Amino acid sequence: MKKVTKDVLLNWYEEMLFWRKFEDKLAQVYIQQKVRGFLHLYNGQEAILAGALHAMDLTKDKMITAYRNHVQPIGMGVDPKRVMAELYGKATGTSQGLGGSMHIFSKEHRFYGGHGIVGGQIPLGAGIAFGDKFHGVNAVTLTFFGDGAARQGSLHEAFNLAMLWNLPVVFCVENNGYAMGTSVARTANHTDIWKLGLGYEMPCGPVDAMDPEKVAEAMSEAIERARSGGGPTFLELKTYRYRGHSMSDAQKYRTKDEVAEYQKIDPITQVKDRLMSDHNMSEDHFKDVAKRVKERVAECEKFAEESPFPEQSVMYDAVYEQEDYPFLPAKS
Amino acid sequence: MKTIQFREAICEAMSEEMRRDESIYLMGEEVAEYNGAYKASKGMLDEFGAKRVIDTPIAELGFAGIAIGSTMTGNRPIVEYMTFNFSLVGIDQIINNAAKIRQMSGGQFKCPIVFRGPTASAGQLAATHSQAFENWFANTPGLKVIVPSNPYDAKGLLKAAIRDDDPVIFMESEQMYGDKGEVPEGEYVLPIGVAELKREGNDVTIVSFGKIIKEAYKAADELEKEGISCEIIDLRTVRPYDKEAILKSVKKTNRLVILEEAWPFGNVSTEISHMIQAEAFDYLDAPVYKINTQDTPAPYSPGLLAEWLPDYTDVVEGVKKVMYRK
Ligand SMILES: Cc1ncc(C[n+]2csc(CCOP(=O)(O)OP(=O)(O)O)c2C)c(N)n1
Ligand SMILES: [Mg+2]
Numbered sequence: 001m002k003k004v005t006k007d008v009l010l011n012w013y014e015e016m017l018f019w020r021k022f023e024d025k026l027a028q029v030y031i032q033q034k035v036r037g038f039l040h041l042y043n044g045q046e047a048i049l050a051g052a053l054h055a056m057d058l059t060k061d062k063m064i065t066a067y068r069n070h071v072q073p074i075g076m077g078v079d080p081k082r083v084m085a086e087l088y089g090k091a092t093g094t095s096q097g098l099g100g101s102m103h104i105f106s107k108e109h110r111f112y113g114g115h116g117i118v119g120g121q122i123p124l125g126a127g128i129a130f131g132d133k134f135h136g137v138n139a140v141t142l143t144f145f146g147d148g149a150a151r152q153g154s155l156h157e158a159f160n161l162a163m164l165w166n167l168p169v170v171f172c173v174e175n176n177g178y179a180m181g182t183s184v185a186r187t188a189n190h191t192d193i194w195k196l197g198l199g200y201e202m203p204c205g206p207v208d209a210m211d212p213e214k215v216a217e218a219m220s221e222a223i224e225r226a227r228s229g230g231g232p233t234f235l236e237l238k239t240y241r242y243r244g245h246s247m248s249d250a251q252k253y254r255t256k257d258e259v260a261e262y263q264k265i266d267p268i269t270q271v272k273d274r275l276m277s278d279h280n281m282s283e284d285h286f287k288d289v290a291k292r293v294k295e296r297v298a299e300c301e302k303f304a305e306e307s308p309f310p311e312q313s314v315m316y317d318a319v320y321e322q323e324d325y326p327f328l329p330a331k332s
Numbered sequence: 333m334k335t336i337q338f339r340e341a342i343c344e345a346m347s348e349e350m351r352r353d354e355s356i357y358l359m360g361e362e363v364a365e366y367n368g369a370y371k372a373s374k375g376m377l378d379e380f381g382a383k384r385v386i387d388t389p390i391a392e393l394g395f396a397g398i399a400i401g402s403t404m405t406g407n408r409p410i411v412e413y414m415t416f417n418f419s420l421v422g423i424d425q426i427i428n429n430a431a432k433i434r435q436m437s438g439g440q441f442k443c444p445i446v447f448r449g450p451t452a453s454a455g456q457l458a459a460t461h462s463q464a465f466e467n468w469f470a471n472t473p474g475l476k477v478i479v480p481s482n483p484y485d486a487k488g489l490l491k492a493a494i495r496d497d498d499p500v501i502f503m504e505s506e507q508m509y510g511d512k513g514e515v516p517e518g519e520y521v522l523p524i525g526v527a528e529l530k531r532e533g534n535d536v537t538i539v540s541f542g543k544i545i546k547e548a549y550k551a552a553d554e555l556e557k558e559g560i561s562c563e564i565i566d567l568r569t570v571r572p573y574d575k576e577a578i579l580k581s582v583k584k585t586n587r588l589v590i591l592e593e594a595w596p597f598g599n600v601s602t603e604i605s606h607m608i609q610a611e612a613f614d615y616l617d618a619p620v621y622k623i624n625t626q627d628t629p630a631p632y633s634p635g636l637l638a639e640w641l642p643d644y645t646d647v648v649e650g651v652k653k654v655m656y657r658k
Binding site: 033036056090091095096100101102106115116117118147149153154180181182186187188236252309310312314316318327330331332 | 361362364365387389390391392393394405417418421455456458459460461464592597605621622623624625626627628629631632633634635636639640642646649650
């Protein structure tokens with residue numbers, strides 16, 4: 001694994017804070033009804049993205065996930081302004097305003113969505129790896145999904161095929177404890193999701209995913225295996241989401257104490273503590289970071305606000321490659 | 333009469349039937365402890381217990397199949413899909429098993445099951461979460477398809493669906509659960525396959541169903557101000573649909589506008605259009621006018637979505653068109 005130096009920690013801290021504040025801003029503008037529909041936020045789970053990015057080869061590796069997907073593309077290199085604009089439904093958004101909150105994509109930055117049907121992206125991730133193997137591209141695809149998605153049949157078919165065809169894919173379940181209001185314990189006869197890999201003889205195991213370094217270690221090993229022809233790995237990333245499932249969730253299925261317990265091991269705080277204890281960073285530094293992050297978020301908001309809405313023609317142009325496709329009229 | 337919300341109508345229908353018949357259970361994501369993603373099963377876990385109000389993991393194929401299988405040994409399940417968009421994960425079980433077991437077994441096994449949940453768009457939820465598959469299910473012999481538009485119909489028809497010995501697809505809307513309407517204090521059941529004349533009129537017949545019918549009411553109010561009188565038929569059931577009700581009305585008004593939230597290709601509107609030209613050709617004073625969504629996946633951006641989804645202005649335009657008015 002690449003060493004976790006002071007610079008890495010500094011970068012983790014600043015980026016994770018930015019992702020956190022970016023999501024907080026989205027929650028705020030959602031209440032102002034500038035962003036509509038569903039809005040699933042990543043707060044609490046940032047260590048997973050930080051650790052994964054550290055382990056990836058960002059010149060070629062790929063990522064796909066579900067609908068909790070605003071900050072991953074940013075990590076992969078997408079301009080956050082364009083992500084914010086997509087949530088505003090603006091023409092400058094990553095999908096020209098067609099996709100919205102659940103469907104962020106960036107071909108340029110190898111971020112393959114942004115998927116709203118639970119479990120639907122699991123075979124897609126394996127398929128991206130299939131294509132890379134087919135074409136002799138030495139890249140690895142990280143395929144993320146939730147603990148709820150781990151109960152879909154699509155996981156089992158994809159696992160089997162990925163092992164059968166020895167695909168360069170890392171399956172990553174982000175176990176944040178709940179699928180909407182359903183705790184992991186209420187979805188299976190045991191709670192060790194990583195064990196689902198055992199039946200396929202897929203290398204698998206649990207990871208403390210509140211700590212980006214632990215994530216980076218596990219990911220590095222899995223990515224190395226995939227890249228060297230060793231096939232898939234299944235990682236259970238144990239994490240927690242601080243906010244509700246989407247924006248209208250009374251959260252009666254958990255206690256405030258439970259949330260507070262996880263906030264004690266918050267990934268951002270953990271990295272900050274390390275920077276202070278191991279690297280003598282002072283509060284002044286963190287104040288500067290906070291200021292920079294605030295400015296970056298404000299720029300995104302301004303850009304999204306000021307961007308135009310898309311032209312009506314986008315709705316049709318985006319559907320087919322064929323330029324003169326004869327759509328049926330809506331009314332006649 | 334009492335006034336209740338649509339979601340309460342659904343809940344009352346399920347609860348009343350479950351009190352009457354022990355073989356009925358409710359199964360689906362978040363139906364029990366969470367009281368339903370849209371609170372349509374509020375209080376049911378408390379009343380009926382975990383044996384009969386069953387939370388499932390996210391496994392639409394598995395639990396659809398299990399519910400269908402249990403009809404073969406005497407259950408009458410109600411399966412809730414959080415939305416019918418997600419039924420696609422399990423649609424093989426519905427089309428290849430629920431709809432066909434009776435026929436394939438030469439009538440040995442009946443399949444009394446209800447699949448229910450919201451259909452169609454519900455705001456800016458984008459492509460995968462805004463789909464109307466009424467016509468997909470209605471295309472399948474062996475299924476019945478009900479799409480109510482108000483609490484009264486929802487309660488009476490859901491009770492009928494639960495009592496029906498064949499598989500029924502029962503489609504609601506996230507945007508209707510809060511709608512209020514009057515229902516009788518006592519028990520009532522409505523017949524499947526019977527449309528309702530919601531408004532009498534002389535100039536044009538408007539046929540619609542589900543939540544989008546509200547746009548037809550709005551249009552009719554507008555048109556009335558201009559002296560145009562619309563007759564509105566709520567299909568309520570899509571398969572089998574009430575042909576006679578439509579024919580009777582069209583023979584009176586000689587003009588037909590159909591409003592349906594679905595993609596334009598091969599839908600309920602095209603079926604009705606065909607039927608009308610075949611059976612009432614000589615009565616028509618204008619071609620049948622159908623109003624659907626745009627022929628694209630639903631876009632997210634608000635302006636695009638407004639363009640994509642039909643509304644009352646489209647109905648006003650359609651009515652004027654079939655009346656050759658400007
Ligand atoms: C096939 C399907 N079923 C149901 C839903 C509704 N739904 C959206 S998110 C969700 C919970 C998923 O939980 P999990 O996989 O743990 O991911 P998390 O939200 O915790 O990130 C459900 C049931 C859906 N979008 N797709
Ligand atoms: Mg989860």
